[in-house]
Amino acid sequence: MGRVAGKVAIISGGASGLGAAAARVLAREGAAVVLADLDIGGAERVLAEIRGSGGEGMAAHLDAADEASWQDLMAAIRARYGRLNIAVNSAGTNAGRSFPSDTTLADWRMVMSVNLDGVFLGTKHQLALMRDSDPVNGSIINISSVMGLTALPGLGAYNASKGGVRLYSKSVALSCAEARLNVRCNSIHPGFIDTPLLRKAMARFNDPAEAQAIYDALQPVGHLGEPDDIANGVLYLASDESKFVTGAELVIDGGYTAR
Numbered sequence: 237m238g239r240v241a242g243k244v245a246i247i248s249g250g251a252s253g254l255g256a257a258a259a260r261v262l263a264r265e266g267a268a269v270v271l272a273d274l275d276i277g278g279a280e281r282v283l284a285e286i287r288g289s290g291g292e293g294m295a296a297h298l299d300a301a302d303e304a305s306w307q308d309l310m311a312a313i314r315a316r317y318g319r320l321n322i323a324v325n326s327a328g329t330n331a332g333r334s335f336p337s338d339t340t341l342a343d344w345r346m347v348m349s350v351n352l353d354g355v356f357l358g359t360k361h362q363l364a365l366m367r368d369s370d371p372v373n374g375s376i377i378n379i380s381s382v383m384g385l386t387a388l389p390g391l392g393a394y395n396a397s398k399g400g401v402r403l404y405s406k407s408v409a410l411s412c413a414e415a416r417l418n419v420r421c422n423s424i425h426p427g428f429i430d431t432p433l434l435r436k437a438m439a440r441f442n443d444p445a446e447a448q449a450i451y452d453a454l455q456p457v458g459h460l461g462e463p464d465d466i467a468n469g470v471l472y473l474a475s476d477e478s479k480f481v482t483g484a485e486l487v488i489d490g491g492y493t494a495r
């Protein structure tokens with residue numbers, strides 16, 4: 237039996253990076269996985285791979301910043317599975333670095349709308365289906381960042397969005413606990429993980445080898461993390477092994493925040 241056998245999971249941002257890795261691990265451990273992403277082609281490719289390894293699931297278009305998109309997605313999950321146990325909110329973006337007086341309101345809103353509104357809207361609609369599930373046994377896992385715990389110059393919108401995800405997740409956890417609803421909510425704080433999003437940030441250096449050396453040197457362990465380092469944390473929080481864990485922040489960062 238897999239560690240999440242029989243559970244239904246939705247993964248926003250499931251087409252790439254941490255979301256795709258989480259979907260593969262959850263499917264391997266027995267969950268039906270719904271891969272939801274702006275990039276429907278990418279979500280379908282990851283799903284095909286999962287099905288090729290014997291997994292089960294569906295792919296769907298989602299704009300995490302748009303409430304109607306969440307409503308459509310949750311209606312589709314309700315129709316197909318009738319329940320929801322695991323939600324991984326991994327859809328995220330960044331606008332690049334800018335000095336605060338140069339940051340545009342458009343960039344601020346773009347980052348907030350995906351990283352923070354997206355987590356709020358996802359959690360809101362996921363929770364409604366989790367609450368209607370029989371039995372109720374839910375785990376919401378919001379992907380924040382070490383950038384939700386510590387800051388960097390020029391990353392104000394990203395830092396603010398990820399800090400918001402951290403405290404929002406704790407409030408959801410307490411709301412469910414107070415209501416005696418068997419749904420847990422936690423945040424994960426990845427350090428620097430080798431994904432397309434990080435590669436985009438590294439591309440601001442002209443020399444890829446220099447970029448690699450700079451980013452490796454930022455990590456106390458001397459190298460970037462891999463998507464599976466985060467997916468294994470997702471699996472723990474998604475499974476019943478973590479049934480007493482709620483309102484927690486799981487830091488997986490090669491020691492980045494230990495300094």
Ligand SMILES: NC(=O)c1ccc[n+]([C@@H]2O[C@H](COP(=O)([O-])OP(=O)(O)OC[C@H]3O[C@@H](n4cnc5c(N)ncnc54)[C@H](O)[C@@H]3O)[C@@H](O)[C@H]2O)c1
Pocket residue numbers: 248249250251252253254255272273274275278298299300301325326327328329350354379380381382383425426427428429430431432433434
């Ligand atoms: N890679 C890292 O080092 C790192 C570190 C800390 C936190 N994170 C966070 O992890 C999450 C995943 O990042 P990643 O590195 O896997 O990036 P990624 O770019 O590889 O994947 C992000 C996915 O989100 C999707 N997406 C973006 N906007 C969307 C929207 N509005 N609606 C639906 N889908 C949307 C993209 O299409 C993409 O498939 C993000 O929230 C990111 O902030 C990443």
